[in-house]
Amino acid sequence: MVVLNPDHFLALPRPVIGVGPPTGAPDTTTLAAHDFDIDTRTGFMPPQPPLTRLPPQWELWELVLEDGLASRLQLADKPDLSEGDRQRASLWQARIRELPILPTSQLKESEILLRRAHLVLAWLLHLYIRTLPPSLSEIRIPPPITVPLLQVSSHLQLPPVLTYSDDVLYNWALKEPVPLTIASPAPALDNLRCLTLFTGTRDEEEFYLSSARIELQGVQALTLMRGIMDEAFVGDSIAITRITSYLHSLAGVIGELTKLLLAVREGCDPQVFYNDIRPWFRGMDSDTNAKPWVFEGMEMDPTLRPPTELSGPSAGQSALIHALDVFLGVDRYSHASHVTGHQSSATKPSSKESAASLPLPLSTSPEASKPSVAFLTRMQLYMPRHHRAFLRHLSNSPRPIRSIVEKSNDERLTEAYNSAITALKVFRDAHVRIVAIYIVGPSRRGGRPVDEQKGTGGTSAIQFVKSVRDQTRGALLSQSQSSA
Numbered sequence: 001m002v003v004l005n006p007d008h009f010l011a012l013p014r015p016v017i018g019v020g021p022p023t024g025a026p027d028t029t030t031l032a033a034h035d036f037d038i039d040t041r042t043g044f045m046p047p048q049p050p051l052t053r054l055p056p057q058w059e060l061w062e063l064v065l066e067d068g069l070a071s072r073l074q075l076a077d078k079p080d081l082s083e084g085d086r087q088r089a090s091l092w093q094a095r096i097r098e099l100p101i102l103p104t105s106q107l108k109e110s111e112i113l114l115r116r117a118h119l120v121l122a123w124l125l126h127l128y129i130r131t132l133p134p135s136l137s138e139i140r141i142p143p144p145i146t147v148p149l150l151q152v153s154s155h156l157q158l159p160p161v162l163t164y165s166d167d168v169l170y171n172w173a174l175k176e177p178v179p180l181t182i183a184s185p186a187p188a189l190d191n192l193r194c195l196t197l198f199t200g201t202r203d204e205e206e207f208y209l210s211s212a213r214i215e216l217q218g219v220q221a222l223t224l225m226r227g228i229m230d231e232a233f234v235g236d237s238i239a240i241t242r243i244t245s246y247l248h249s250l251a252g253v254i255g256e257l258t259k260l261l262l263a264v265r266e267g268c269d270p271q272v273f274y275n276d277i278r279p280w281f282r283g284m285d286s287d288t289n290a291k292p293w294v295f296e297g298m299e300m301d302p303t304l305r306p307p308t309e310l311s312g313p314s315a316g317q318s319a320l321i322h323a324l325d326v327f328l329g330v331d332r333y334s335h336a337s338h339v340t341g342h343q344s345s346a347t348k349p350s351s352k353e354s355a356a357s358l359p360l361p362l363s364t365s366p367e368a369s370k371p372s373v374a375f376l377t378r379m380q381l382y383m384p385r386h387h388r389a390f391l392r393h394l395s396n397s398p399r400p401i402r403s404i405v406e407k408s409n410d411e412r413l414t415e416a417y418n419s420a421i422t423a424l425k426v427f428r429d430a431h432v433r434i435v436a437i438y439i440v441g442p443s444r445r446g447g448r449p450v451d452e453q454k455g456t457g458g459t460s461a462i463q464f465v466k467s468v469r470d471q472t473r474g475a476l477l478s479q480s481q482s483s484a
Contacts, residue, residue, distance in 0.1 A: 036390035041185040043219040044319050044387055045212065048180070049187075050170040051116040052195055058102055061120045061148075068092050068127045069200070075279050077134045089131040096128055099144035101300065104151045114156050115170050115384075121149040122162045123196055126312075129293070130280050136291070139284075143297025150295065150304045157385040159309035160295075162281050164317035165384055168211045171195050189213045189260075198280040206267030207277065211315060214260045218320040220253045225327050232399040240413055243404070247416035254324065254423035258430045265437065274442035283312030309381055315431070316379040319387035325376075326394045328420055329402030333471040335374040375464065405477060414477055421475050428469035435461050 039047040053062055071092060074085045107113045129139050153160040175191050178184065192212055194205045224246045231239035231246070284293045298304040315321070325331040380388050405417040439461050 035386070036393065037384060037386035038222070038390060040223070041180070041219065042187070043215055043222055044384075045169050045172070045215050047186075049173045050195070051112050052173065054113065054116050054120065057106065058117065058120075060099055060102065061117070061124065064092075064095055064099065065120055065124055065127070065196075067095070068124070069196070069198070072200070073127060073131050075276075076131050077279070086133075093128060093131065096124065096144060097142045101144055101147050101297070104148050104155075107152060108155050114152055115165075117148070117152045118156055118158060119166045119170055119196070121145060121152060122160070122166050125149060125160070126162055126280055127198070130282075134289075139291050139293045141293060141295050143300065146295040146297045147300055147304070150298065150307070151301065153307070154304070159311070159382055160307050161283050161310045162313050163382045164211070164313045164315065165382075167208050167281065167313045168215065168318075169384070171208060172212050186216055186219065189216060199276055201272065201277070203268040203272040204277045206264060207273060210260060210264035210268070211318065213263075214257050215318070215320055217253070217256055217260055221250060221257075221320070221324060224250045224253065225323070228327075228401055229397065229399070232397075232401065232404055235399070235404075240408065240410060243401070244410075244413045244416040247401075247413075247420050251416075251419040251423040254420065254427055258423070258427045261427065261430050261434065264434065268438075270438045270442050271445070273438050278439075281312050284310035286312060309378075311379075311382070314379060314382070316376055317382040319380075319383050319391060322376065322380065322383075322391055323394060324424060326391055327401060328417075328424065328475065329400055330421065330424060330472055330475045331376075331395070333474045334468050335376045376468070402475075402477075411479060414479055418476050421472070421477075425469060425472045428465065428472050432462070432465045432469055435465050 038044060041047055053059075071088050073089050073092060074081055076086075076089065078085075104117065107117050125141065125145055128141065128145065132139060149160045158165075171194055172187075172192050173195055174187060175193050178188070178191060180186065192209050194208050197204045197208075228243050228246045228250075231242045284291075293310060295306060298306065322331070325334050380391060383391075401417070405413055408414070
């Protein structure tokens with residue numbers, strides 16, 4: 001038996017969640033946090049408000065985006081589009097095409113600059129595409145967007161399209177510039193505003209901020225998960241008692257996330273969302289007209305390849321919700337291979353392989369077959385790469401909590417685990433309600449084609465969220481399953 005030095009960190013008293021380590025003892029809980037770009041105060045969101053503007057050498061991008069948004073450009077397929085709307089869009093598109101191709105090499109010196117560049121260029125991409133005449137048979141993206149966007153995206157290992165991180169994680173500021181302190185370590189949920197909006201409406205802002213609030217509240221879940229993993233490492237009777245308590249607390253936190261999810265109804269009108277907001281950030285594969293996106297100018301950089309992942313942003317790209325799935329062992333159900341957005345003959349990952357370990361697909365055409373990967377697994381490709389690494393780290397835990405519960409023969413531990421699973425299932429019940437309210441209902445009331453019930457990636461939005469909800473229910477353990 002190995003005897004540890006009494007000063008060794010593994011021999012120190014275990015910290016209690018919410019209290020922290022004993023006085024004078026080192027806090028080892030954040031040693032790996034920076035490897036995954038996760039902050040102990042703000043979780044997957046940056047600890048400080050994101051960059052609001054690129055340096056002067058890329059000011060042209062900022063100015064043309066600013067101009068497009070200030071001009072209140074309208075969706076090209078809007079039923080009552082005026083001739084003035086069309087002319088404004090045409091003039092702005094011409095300005096995009098006339099831009100010089102700005103170099104990106106210096107952007108690569110800073111992750112923060114790259115994130116802002118991806119946000120600005122992806123926003124320009126969607127603004128450009130959604131204001132083009134509907135009569136076009138294909139979408140041609142000009143070189144001033146194509147070249148820098150593909151270069152930046154390649155370095156970030158992200159698709160060249162708007163993602164959840166662009167809309168939510170890196171698209172916020174403080175209403176009031178309150179400094180973050182020890183007493184107030186994270187932004188208050190009611191002190192957030194958005195940096196960039198297509199419509200400039202409160203509805204759009206509240207739609208994005210509802211997810212941002214979930215991310216911030218979810219820090220409590222990450223803290224509990226960390227505590228459970230620490231106790232699992234020890235594995236004694238005290239550890240089992242603490243894990244039981246932490247799982248009940250985790251269920252309570254997930255309940256708070258559910259309330260925040262449903263609170264979107266207080267600030268975002270379903271008709272406004274469906275008709276005026278949602279069409280702006282649709283990706284290529286959720287476009288009802290199935291028009292291909294052609295990225296012009298790639299021959300200017302031989303390292304560039306035509307992208308095959310162009311689904312657009314989705315709540316399914318939240319690393320927080322994926323982390324809950326992976327940590328609780330629900331991902332084997334919610335990420336099941338039949339819960340997929342695409343089917344193809346391409347090679348399917350093995351059971352041990354996830355999108356967190358898959359490279360971004362590169363192929364010779366946007367229409368190339370996508371891997372037959374579970375939809376939620378594929379959505380991990382749209383997450384910041386450090387967050388994907390965290391999910392991979394979490395999935396490789398040598399002491400998964402579900403396995404501990406199954407082997408425990410402990411009725412109270414099983415009950416606590418099931419309470420967390422049930423809370424996650426209730427969260428997904430709420431998600432089904434939101435999709436019904438914001439997509440299914442408005443589509444039936446007219447204004448846009450019924451085909452626009454499609455979700456990100458071309459899936460049927462309501463069928464998909466119901467399927468994930470039902471799969472989550474399947475993760476519940478019976479008492480007979482938890483045996484020694």
